[in-house]
Amino acid sequence: MRKLSDWTKRMAKYHNAYMTAGCVLSGIILLMLLVGIFFSPYDPTQMDASAKLQGISWKHIMGTDHMGRDVFSRVLYGSRVTLIIATGTVAIGAGAGTLIGALTGFYGGIFDEIMMRIIDALFAFPSVLLALVFVSLFSTGTYEVMISLGIAFIPSFARIVRSEFLRCRNMDYVKSAKMQGATDLRIIFLHIMPNIRGVLLSSILIGFNNAVLAEAGLSYLGIGSQPPYASLGKMLSDAQQYIFSAPAYVFGPGIVIIMMVLGFSFLGEGIRKVQG
Amino acid sequence: MRYVLKKVFMMALTLVVVSVCVFLAFHVIPGDPATRLLGTQGTPAQVEALREQMGLKDPLYQQYFRWAVSFLHGDLGTSYVYSQSVSSMLASKIPITFSLAMMSFVFMILISIPLGIYTARHENGMADRIIMTVNQIIMAIPPFFSGILITYIFGMMLHLFIPGGFISYDISIGGFLGYLIFPAIAIALPKAAMATKLLRGSVIDEASKDYTRTAYSRGNTVNGVLYRHVLQNAMIPVITFIGMALADMVAGSIVIEQVFGIPGISRILLTSISNRDYPVVEAIIMGIAMLVILINFLVDMIYRIIDPRISD
Amino acid sequence: MSEEILAVSDLQIEFHDHQFPETVVYDFDLELEKGEIVGIVGESGSGKSMSALAIAGLLPRHNMKKSGKIMYDGQNLLVCDRKILRSYQGNRIAMIFQEPMTSLNPVKRIGWQVEESLRIHVPEMSKEERRQKAVSMLEAVGLHESAKVYEMYPHELSGGMRQRVMIAAAMIADPEILIADEPTTALDVTVQAQIVELLRKINREKGTSIIFISHDLSLVRQLCREIIVMQDGRIVESGTAEEIFRNPGQEYTRKLIAAIPRVDLSVPRCSVQSKGLGRNGRTE
Numbered sequence: 001m002r003k004l005s006d007w008t009k010r011m012a013k014y015h016n017a018y019m020t021a022g023c024v025l026s027g028i029i030l031l032m033l034l035v036g037i038f039f040s041p042y043d044p045t046q047m048d049a050s051a052k053l054q055g056i057s058w059k060h061i062m063g064t065d066h067m068g069r070d071v072f073s074r075v076l077y078g079s080r081v082t083l084i085i086a087t088g089t090v091a092i093g094a095g096a097g098t099l100i101g102a103l104t105g106f107y108g109g110i111f112d113e114i115m116m117r118i119i120d121a122l123f124a125f126p127s128v129l130l131a132l133v134f135v136s137l138f139s140t141g142t143y144e145v146m147i148s149l150g151i152a153f154i155p156s157f158a159r160i161v162r163s164e165f166l167r168c169r170n171m172d173y174v175k176s177a178k179m180q181g182a183t184d185l186r187i188i189f190l191h192i193m194p195n196i197r198g199v200l201l202s203s204i205l206i207g208f209n210n211a212v213l214a215e216a217g218l219s220y221l222g223i224g225s226q227p228p229y230a231s232l233g234k235m236l237s238d239a240q241q242y243i244f245s246a247p248a249y250v251f252g253p254g255i256v257i258i259m260m261v262l263g264f265s266f267l268g269e270g271i272r273k274v275q276g
Numbered sequence: 277m278r279y280v281l282k283k284v285f286m287m288a289l290t291l292v293v294v295s296v297c298v299f300l301a302f303h304v305i306p307g308d309p310a311t312r313l314l315g316t317q318g319t320p321a322q323v324e325a326l327r328e329q330m331g332l333k334d335p336l337y338q339q340y341f342r343w344a345v346s347f348l349h350g351d352l353g354t355s356y357v358y359s360q361s362v363s364s365m366l367a368s369k370i371p372i373t374f375s376l377a378m379m380s381f382v383f384m385i386l387i388s389i390p391l392g393i394y395t396a397r398h399e400n401g402m403a404d405r406i407i408m409t410v411n412q413i414i415m416a417i418p419p420f421f422s423g424i425l426i427t428y429i430f431g432m433m434l435h436l437f438i439p440g441g442f443i444s445y446d447i448s449i450g451g452f453l454g455y456l457i458f459p460a461i462a463i464a465l466p467k468a469a470m471a472t473k474l475l476r477g478s479v480i481d482e483a484s485k486d487y488t489r490t491a492y493s494r495g496n497t498v499n500g501v502l503y504r505h506v507l508q509n510a511m512i513p514v515i516t517f518i519g520m521a522l523a524d525m526v527a528g529s530i531v532i533e534q535v536f537g538i539p540g541i542s543r544i545l546l547t548s549i550s551n552r553d554y555p556v557v558e559a560i561i562m563g564i565a566m567l568v569i570l571i572n573f574l575v576d577m578i579y580r581i582i583d584p585r586i587s588d
Numbered sequence: 589m590s591e592e593i594l595a596v597s598d599l600q601i602e603f604h605d606h607q608f609p610e611t612v613v614y615d616f617d618l619e620l621e622k623g624e625i626v627g628i629v630g631e632s633g634s635g636k637s638m639s640a641l642a643i644a645g646l647l648p649r650h651n652m653k654k655s656g657k658i659m660y661d662g663q664n665l666l667v668c669d670r671k672i673l674r675s676y677q678g679n680r681i682a683m684i685f686q687e688p689m690t691s692l693n694p695v696k697r698i699g700w701q702v703e704e705s706l707r708i709h710v711p712e713m714s715k716e717e718r719r720q721k722a723v724s725m726l727e728a729v730g731l732h733e734s735a736k737v738y739e740m741y742p743h744e745l746s747g748g749m750r751q752r753v754m755i756a757a758a759m760i761a762d763p764e765i766l767i768a769d770e771p772t773t774a775l776d777v778t779v780q781a782q783i784v785e786l787l788r789k790i791n792r793e794k795g796t797s798i799i800f801i802s803h804d805l806s807l808v809r810q811l812c813r814e815i816i817v818m819q820d821g822r823i824v825e826s827g828t829a830e831e832i833f834r835n836p837g838q839e840y841t842r843k844l845i846a847a848i849p850r851v852d853l854s855v856p857r858c859s860v861q862s863k864g865l866g867r868n869g870r871t872e
Contacts, residue, residue, distance in 0.1 A: 117286070124523050126524050129526075129530070129564060132557075136552070137301060137302070137306060216418045216421075220418075220531060221546060236421060237534075243428050243432075244428075258418075261415075261416035266412065486690035486691045487693040489646060490754070492646055494677065494757070500708070505693050508695050508696075509695055583694075584694075584695060
């Protein structure tokens with residue numbers, strides 16, 4: 001009995017409007033993704049010429065597209081693609097960025113100076129353009145987009161982590177750890193890193209959202225995963241001209257993108273409000 | 277003064293480094309242009325001759341200098357696909373994209389500064405909470421989707437403009453700008469939302485600082501404290517964002533131009549990418565990189581004007 | 589007896605921004621005569637700064653309940669029209685604060701900030717006249733390269749210099765009352781004495797009444813004729829400096845006086861003798 005009331009009290013601390021909204025939206029998206037992996041109303045690539053551009057119906061929750069494919073199934077598939085790319089992007093950006101930021105922030109010196117110059121130059125360059133460069137030099141595809149966006153995201157993570165490390169490296173707990181003979185590596189990973197958890201989490205959420213939006217923009221332009229296994233942006237690009245005749249075709253993928261981003265965005269706000 | 281010189285030096289250095297990177301990327305990675313130009317028709321001897329002629333047998337650094345110098349003179353290379361000078365291909369497109377990006381920038385400033393100040397003044401009031409929530413929703417909408425929605429609502433439903441009916445500036449400046457208003461709004465919305473949030477936070481932070489109390493003690497009104505004291509301090513972090521936003525707006529234009537059918541840089545960039553027409557892509561990317569570096573420099577200069585604590 | 593210019597009676601200040609209202613000042617009275625220097629002493633949290641802020645009209649109007657009267661110039665500053673209050677602030681009643689670094693706007697020049705009260709209250713004055721007045725004010729507070737200081741920014745000055753700037757800015761419109769809220773607390777000891785001396789000079793030469801707030805009783809004694817002692821939001825004792833030091837009526841006052849470090853007394857030897865470890869290993 002006691003355990004339950006303790007738990008509810010601790011959970012109550014996390015209760016605010018943003019958190020709830022964020023959890024709900026993210027929950028729906030997550031559900032969609034999970035369901036989509038195992039079960040899909042139709043094969044996303046199955047065309048049915050007789051059923052083109054139908055509206056919302058019990059048979060097709062979001063209608064059909066211009067080739068007779070079920071929009072909802074395609075949305076399920078497309079959001080998985082978007083999610084994978086976004087996750088990969090953030091993994092690369094946050095991973096490499098944190099490492100670089102930690103090292104430059106902790107050690108400073110000439111290495112820091114040079115690195116920061118490179119990072120600053122890269123930082124202002126729009127990520128979409130970097131992806132375009134990458135794609136033009138190599139080929140277009142899911143991995144190319146993920147890698148190029150990931151690289152484009154490194155500077156922002158690096159800067160944030162670096163400034164956190166600059167802030168923390170002169171703190172007393174670092175000094176006492178040094179006095180105890182801790183190696184630098186130990187200090188970086190076991191002492192300072194845990195302290196920047198909050199900032200890092202918040203940046204990762206924001207980065208994820210930006211990645212989703214960037215990927216959507218790129219796939220709208222036709223860059224990234226290719227049809228018929230297209231991601232949400234590409235769907236929107238195809239759907240654009242049919243907005244009058246089959247609005248569900250446009251709004252389906254669009255709303256899903258918005259929900260994805262909004263869900264995480266609200267979650268981030270909710271967490272921030274809790275941390276105070 | 278030393279600050280300015282230092283920044284100019286950094287700008288030049290960054291330009292050089294970036295140009296080297298761009299050069300290497302587009303001349304080393306893609307492979308041999310001569311082979312591509314001649315296609316399968318060319319014999320190995322012809323390919324070699326062409327390479328000699330194009331200067332591809334010279335050491336890399338020579339090629340780089342040649343490229344850099346001609347770039348600075350306005351010679352942006354020759355298209356692989358159209359055998360036309362890149363500059364002539366881009367000439368008519370650049371003003372269009374530039375105007376679009378500028379308009380978006382102006383809209384962003386016009387929306388975010390008054391809203392940022394207003395929401396900061398009425399913190400936690402009804403209007404503030406509504407605006408902040410709307411803000412978050414706007415930031416979640418990809419610009420091209422809002423572009424599609426705008427096309428639908430303002431174009432097809434309200435008939436305020438003809439979707440796809442781009443009017444060139446040499447036909448009618450009014451029509452040109454009028455058509456660009458809608459795509460500009462689409463680009464500006466998410467950035468304006470972010471800027472509003474940033475400014476609001478910054479003003480709220482500054483308003484709680486001690487110097488505002490001193491200002492009140494001298495008889496300032498709330499507006500006096502806000503506009504004479506707080507705003508200048510509050511703008512400092514916002515300026516960084518605005519600089520970056522401008523660069524992002526150029527990227528945003530690339531996407532939005534496709535939504536509204538605007539014949540700017542976007543179309544030519546995308547076709548060149550799929551055609552592997554590297555000189556064009558290279559010129560555009562280099563141009564944008566130069567712009568970004570310039571914007572950063574300007575932002576640094578503005579900092580110096582606003583915040584005297586930036587030391588030499 | 590000089591004319592009384594400020595009379596505070598039954599001032600009570602309550603905070604209403606948390607769940608329960610918190611009273612931070614009770615039953616505060618103060619009478620200030622022309623040319624007089626009154627000191628308010630107490631620890632942190634005693635309510636001395638709050639009372640001062642109330643007199644200066646700098647307390648927020650929401651989340652706060654104030655009762656009582658602050659009579660100045662025939663007006664009750666607690667309830668009078670905002671415009672009237674603003675016309676006094678900077679012009680007739682000026683204030684300087686504890687932290688000169690954060691109390692000055694970091695992005696504006698010193699001269700601009702010093703002139704501000706003139707800009708607000710004497711709009712007819714020309715730019716050049718204002719500038720001259722500001723420069724001479726900076727000179728008068730002891731900043732001798734005043735023309736240079738005029739062009740400088742706060743971060744280029746030391747703490748003591750910044751506090752002098754604050755005083756110059758406060759005095760430029762020739763106020764009747766100067767409220768000094770712990771002006772020396774953030775400064776070095778040597779500079780503290782200089783600032784106190786400056787305040788005394790201002791009082792002597794311009795006849796400005798001063799309310800000097802501090803937790804440092806020795807400083808207050810040097811400067812003030814009347815002293816008010818506060819504890820936990822209440823006045824526990826008030827009187828002339830001589831009376832208070834010679835015959836402290838309250839226990840608290842006695843403690844405060846005893847806490848003043850004095851070099852002329854010998855320090856009593858520590859009389860605790862260690863009894864060593866007792867039978868059970870415990871000291872006694």
